[in-house]
Amino acid sequence: MKKTRFDRLVASLEEVRGHVAGGRFTGRISEIAVDADEIRSVREQSGLTQAQFAATFGIGLGTLQKWERGERRPSGAAKSLLRVMQADLGAVVRALSGPPRSRKRNGGSKRRAA
Numbered sequence: 001m002k003k004t005r006f007d008r009l010v011a012s013l014e015e016v017r018g019h020v021a022g023g024r025f026t027g028r029i030s031e032i033a034v035d036a037d038e039i040r041s042v043r044e045q046s047g048l049t050q051a052q053f054a055a056t057f058g059i060g061l062g063t064l065q066k067w068e069r070g071e072r073r074p075s076g077a078a079k080s081l082l083r084v085m086q087a088d089l090g091a092v093v094r095a096l097s098g099p100p101r102s103r104k105r106n107g108g109s110k111r112r113a114a
Contacts, residue, residue, distance in 0.1 A: 034082045036070035042085045043068070057081070057096070
């Protein structure tokens with residue numbers, strides 16, 4: 001019997017429930033802090049200029065400059081990415097430079113007009 005999208009959703013929610021009940025998942029991590037000196041240090045460790053670093057990692061140059069001056073702070077995924085870069089910059093570079101994974105879509109196949 002083929003699982004429907006709903007069945008897969010229910011199964012994934014059950015998995016989350018198991019993680020929460022087992023103490024393996026505590027919810028959102030919101031205490032990630034990355035200050036201006038750490039951001040500058042990560043960029044300098046990369047050996048890239050501000051412009052190169054911004055282009056490589058999809059950050060606006062002005063945004064990166066403001067982060068490094070302490071005028072603004074990264075939020076959300078940017079903060080998490082910078083923290084991972086601090087731990088293992090090489091892993092981030094390898095992950096981002098590898099071939100993109102193909103995505104399989106369910107249904108919705110394209111048909112040619114006859």
